[in-house]
Amino acid sequence: MKHITKQIHDAILHADRILLVPHKNPDGDAMGAVSGLAGWLESMKKNYSIFCATDVSKQLSYLNPENKLIVDTAIWDKPFDVIVVCDSGDLRYAGVEELMKKQPNATIINIDHHITNEHYGALNLVITHASSTSEIVYRLLTLCRATISADMATSLLTGIITDTDNFTNSATSAGAIEVASELVGKGARFDSIKYFIYKNTPLTAFQLWGRIFSRLTKHNSLGIVYTYLKQDDLLEFDLAEDDISGVTNFLNAIDDGHAGMILKEQTDGTVKGSFRTTRDDVDVSNMAKHFGGGGHKKAAGFTVEGPVEQALEHILSELEVLFSKQSILQNTRHW
Structure with a gap:
């Protein structure tokens, strides 16, 4: 993972315009991963945007950093240096297969944990035994020696909790629990996640x-x-x-x-x-x-x-x- 991490770090470091993309109808993991990455880009003063092919649910509105998420496809008319697609096995699921044709010079970074991933990126960080894409993003940020804020930790923990169904399904691994513990140690607001995800149902x-x-x-x-x-x-x-x-x-x-x-x-x-x-x-x-x-x-x-x-x-x-x-x-x- 260290080699691909260095490649991703270098690509982002040298990029002037970056686009983050969760899959359409994003779940907690897709938005958690994107929000965590957004916090990293903020800390580096990077020029970035977030695009989603559909609206994000009200339940996950707390994962929309600085209200940066855009659903207007006009954003694709301007060139990006790097496009990071999170938690999507293919570009169709992300809802950007056709839009990506407008960005022939962009470096596509694919971060995912699905076994059916098509490795569509120039750089593919795909770890199928990971509990979630958010877990992978945490490990990426750790290797990049990024400072993980409480907001970033909350976002990434959301992804792990939702993809493991609150640590009850088969995705719950020792690695997932280890990362979750470290995120809580970094200030992840577990009570807030529980409220928005599990205690906010009409x-x-x-x-x-x-x-x-x-x-x-x-x-x-x-x-x-x-x-x-x-x-x-x-x-x-x-x-x-x-x-x-x-x-x-x-x-x-x-x-x-x-x-x-x-x-x-x-x-x-x-x-x-x-x-x-x-x-x-x-x-x-x-x-x-x-x-x-x-x-x-x-x-x-x-x-x-x-x-x-x-x-x-x-x-x-x-x-x-x-x-x-x-x-x-x-x-x-x-x-």
């Missing part, structure tokens, strides 16, 4: 969770438990999708079936899907890849065309065919 969100859970169904031959969310549900309860962001990880609490899946209908008519599993013999990243997505062995996502009812029928049908071809009922399950 009553109507829990009521909508109830509806989502009431739709839980098991596909017996596939061994998958699934449910879905419609845009009409959000309108009825006057909620945004980020208000129920925690519902996906509850799929890991189900002890019936090999994996869980939730489909969420988007405003543009597409459907976002998420797979979760706690089993060691199940790799859901392979299934997500089949639908153009990716992720980790035990947590992965994808996007397909809607509406959600048709998407569900299509996905289950495709999985049945795929499992049949792969003899999925043998000793190893490839999803």
